[in-house]
Amino acid sequence: MIVEANKGGKVVTLNKDDYFSKIEEKLNDTEMYEQVTNPINNNSISEFTEKLFKQNNIKQSLKLQLNSIDDLPRIRGQPKLHKVNHSMRLITCSRNTIQSSISTFAFSFIKELRTTIDNSMNNASEFVTKITKINMEEDENLASLDVQDMFTNIPLTSAVDLVINRIENSTTFNESTLSKTDLKKLLILSFSNNSTEFNKKIYKQKRNLPMGNCLSPILADLYLDDYISKHLSKVNREQKLFRYVGNILIITKMTHIELNKYVEELNQIKSNIGFTTEFEKNSKVNFLDTTLTKNTNDNKIDVR
Template sequence: MLKQNKITDQNKYYLTSIDDLPKIRGQPKLHKIDTQMRIVTCSRDTITSPISQFIFRIIKELRTTLSGVVCNTSNFIKIITDVKLNQDEHLASLDIQDLYTNIPVNKAIDITLKRLDESKKLDNLPFTKTDIKELLILALKNSYFQFNGKFYKQKTGLPMGIHYHQY
């Protein structure tokens, strides 16, 4: 992308300046009895962080094209406060087990690219659909981490705790 003048030298330095791999840690589920530790990937300031942040800035507006999207807790509270239920209606809260590790990454990339096409956002950017796809693959399919001095790669889904949870 640098050779094609799509990014600057400064962008290239930013995107390639960190070479640390994410680490994993076990986080106890204090609200549940006799359950396994939740494996969380600590990925701030690691090798894919800059790429994730860069691609997020490009695709973040896509959330506004979806109905029913809640971006954060404050947004949810604002929405739920205005909900009026009839006597025969109920609200339900659901928990998806292993949400991130069950996300089909290829399908997520395809959906993102389709949404980008539909939104016409790429019309105002120097990047092609192929550029965006390559950045998404770099950010989402390189789930390497280090544990006890050994290197591993997550085979499916997205790691929990990885920097792109903001997507």
């Protein structure tokens, strides 16, 4: 089988049996998934959209659109080439499924909330542009923090509450007739049909955010933004922390030993969020698809 790898835009060839086995190994995690015989139907979506229609919050054409698809999402896997044994990251393919229309509708109200997020980048190009302008001090070091299994460790209820707390920053929402209660219900419904299909079996994700839903990235970004603000004050300094999804680059005066101890302390916080770390070696550290080198001649960061 030819599949896309998790990072780097690489395409790899895998044995079909190995591909299926590694995905099913993830799906057999009973803390996260359960196999079901009858997936949740779209009655709850139908009832809620009918309520919005009767309250003149949506037009009939939109109501029909939000209820037009019954197909379940499907799961595919992306091998993590940078991990031991090349474990799989599960992606839920939600386009043109029971979740897609209502998730897209909800996303239209919250996408502006990205402007409330600090130190987050949209892509590697934006990161390179920013990092090459940074001046480092002689005693500063480069290091990275990675959030472990980010999407499946973001608590849905907390992430939705953060959206509601910030939603007044959305012009689209402010100009709509929806209430905050309506939007919260809309977001919950977008994740309530968390049944997916793989190899002729149906699984339900028990909690947190599925990869593949268009709402998951922004909810994860909002949650991590809040989490970093509350718990990572020691490294969360202006022009010293850069984040792309769950990948964080920090410029720090901590030594390797001090950083490892700091990450251990972070991982003892009572939450599902955990970090791994990589400290620079020979003034170099890998981040996203780049290699960063601390240039001691001009105190800049070279990118390759």
